[in-house]
Amino acid sequence: MAGVTLKGVKKAYGAVEVLHGIDLDIRPGEFVVFVGPSGCGKSTLLRVIAGLEEITAGRLEIDGRLVNHASPKERGIAMVFQSYALYPHMTVYENMAFGLTLEKDTPKSEIDARVRRAADILQIEPYLDRLPKALSGGQRQRVAIGRAITRDPKVFLFDEPLSNLDAALRVQTRIEIARLHERMHGTTMVYVTHDQVEAMTLADRIVVLNKGRIEQVGTPMELYSDPDNLFVAQFVGSPAMNILKATAEAGRIRLADGGGAVAVEAPAGAGGALHLGVRPEDLALAGPDRALLTGTVTLTEALGEVTLVYVDLGGAGEPLVVKLPGAVDLARGSTVHLAAEPQSLRFFGADGRAIRPAAPERRYA
Numbered sequence: 001m002a003g004v005t006l007k008g009v010k011k012a013y014g015a016v017e018v019l020h021g022i023d024l025d026i027r028p029g030e031f032v033v034f035v036g037p038s039g040c041g042k043s044t045l046l047r048v049i050a051g052l053e054e055i056t057a058g059r060l061e062i063d064g065r066l067v068n069h070a071s072p073k074e075r076g077i078a079m080v081f082q083s084y085a086l087y088p089h090m091t092v093y094e095n096m097a098f099g100l101t102l103e104k105d106t107p108k109s110e111i112d113a114r115v116r117r118a119a120d121i122l123q124i125e126p127y128l129d130r131l132p133k134a135l136s137g138g139q140r141q142r143v144a145i146g147r148a149i150t151r152d153p154k155v156f157l158f159d160e161p162l163s164n165l166d167a168a169l170r171v172q173t174r175i176e177i178a179r180l181h182e183r184m185h186g187t188t189m190v191y192v193t194h195d196q197v198e199a200m201t202l203a204d205r206i207v208v209l210n211k212g213r214i215e216q217v218g219t220p221m222e223l224y225s226d227p228d229n230l231f232v233a234q235f236v237g238s239p240a241m242n243i244l245k246a247t248a249e250a251g252r253i254r255l256a257d258g259g260g261a262v263a264v265e266a267p268a269g270a271g272g273a274l275h276l277g278v279r280p281e282d283l284a285l286a287g288p289d290r291a292l293l294t295g296t297v298t299l300t301e302a303l304g305e306v307t308l309v310y311v312d313l314g315g316a317g318e319p320l321v322v323k324l325p326g327a328v329d330l331a332r333g334s335t336v337h338l339a340a341e342p343q344s345l346r347f348f349g350a351d352g353r354a355i356r357p358a359a360p361e362r363r364y365a
C-alpha cells in the first residue's frame with residue numbers, strides 16, 4: 001500500500017495556471033474521490049499524479065518517494081479512463097495481458113497468473129476469448145479495470161470510469177468497484193466522478209475542487225453535515241442545500257430581499273449580512289405555530305419515493321426546495337408552513353465561510 005502526498009502542486013499550460021497549489025495527503029489504502037464542477041482540474045490532478053503531465057511547481061511523493069520527474073511506469077500506478085480504449089482486434093485475454101507482454105522480463109506463466117487473477121476478481125473469466133465488440137459496455141469497462149489490475153499497481157487512478165454506462169449498469173459496476181477495493185486488500189484508489197452517489201458511497205474521503213483549488217477534504221458525512229463554506233454546502237447533496245440571504249440583528253434572523261423574519265436565533269456573535277442554509281430533506285410541513293418559514297407552492301415534482309416542493313417565500317430570492325417523503329398532494333398557489341430542527345440549520349458569513357457554534361455536538365470527529 002502506498003500513500004500519495006502533494007505539497008504546493010501547481011500545473012500551468014503555457015501562461016494559464018489550472019492547479020494553484022494543491023496540498024493533499026492520500027493515505028495508504030485509502031479510497032479518495034475528487035469532485036468539482038466541469039473544468040475545475042480533476043482530470044489534470046489525476047494526470048499529474050499519474051505522470052502523464054509534469055507539474056510546474058511543488059512536490060509529489062508516491063510511497064514516500066519524490067516522483068516529480070519519474071515516468072508513469074516508474075510511479076507504479078495504473079489508470080482507468082472514461083473511454084475504455086480496448087484494442088478491438090485482441091481478445092479480452094490479450095487486452096489484459098498486453099501491457100505485461102511489452103515488459104520482456106515478465107515470464108509467460110506469471111502473465112497468465114495475473115490475467116486469471118484479475119479475471120477472477122472481476123468475474124470476467126467466461127469472456128476471456130471474446131473480442132471487445134462482443135461485450136456490453138459494463139463488461140468492457142471491467143476488462144479495462146482488469147488490464148489495470150494485472151499491472152499490480154501501488155495506486156489505482158480512475159477518471160469517471162462509469163460515465164459511459166447506463167444507470168443500472170453504473171450501480172452494478174459501482175458496487176463492483178467497492179468490492180474490488182476490498183478484494184485488493186485496500187490498494188490506494190483515487191477516483192474522479194460527477195456522480196454524487198458514487199462519491200458518497202465509494203469514498204473514505206472526498207476532495208472538493210473548485211477552480212484549481214481544494215475547497216474542503218473530508219469524509220462524505222463531514223462534507224454533508226459540516227461544510228466549510230457555501231461552495232461545499234451547495235455542491236454536496238442533491239437537490240442542493242437551500243441558501244437564503246439574511247441579516248442578523250439583536251440575535252434574530254431576518255431574510256433579506258423582503259422575505260420576513262425567521263423564528264430562529266442568530267448564531268452567537270453573528271451580526272449583519274449572512275447566509276442561512278437548510279437542506280431540502282431537513283424541511284417538513286408544520287402548523288403555523290411551529291413554522292420557521294411560510295411561503296406559496298409554485299411547483300411539485302413527484303419522484304416516487306419523495307416529492308420535491310418548490311416554495312416561494314415572497315421575497316426576491318430563489319424558491320426554496322423541500323424534499324418530502326412519499327407522494328404529497330399540494331396545489332400550486334397553496335400556502336405552506338415549513339419547520340426544521342434548529343440544529344439542522346447552517347450559517348455562513350457574507351464571505352461564504354461557515355459560522356460554527358461553539359457546541360461540540362455539531363462537529364464530526
Ligand SMILES: Nc1ncnc2c1ncn2[C@@H]1O[C@H](COP(=O)(O)OP(=O)(O)OP(=O)(O)O)[C@@H](O)[C@H]1O
Binds near residue numbers: 037041044
Ligand atoms: N492540454 C491542455 N492545455 C491547456 N489547457 C488545458 C489542457 N488540459 C486541460 N486544460 C484546462 O485545464 C482546466 C482543467 O481541466 P480538467 O480537464 O482537469 O477539468 P475537469 O475538472 O476534469 O473537468 P471535467 O469535469 O469536464 O472532466 C480546464 O480549464 C481546461 O480547459
Ligand SMILES: [Mg+2]
Binds near residue numbers: 042043044
Ligand atoms: Mg475531467
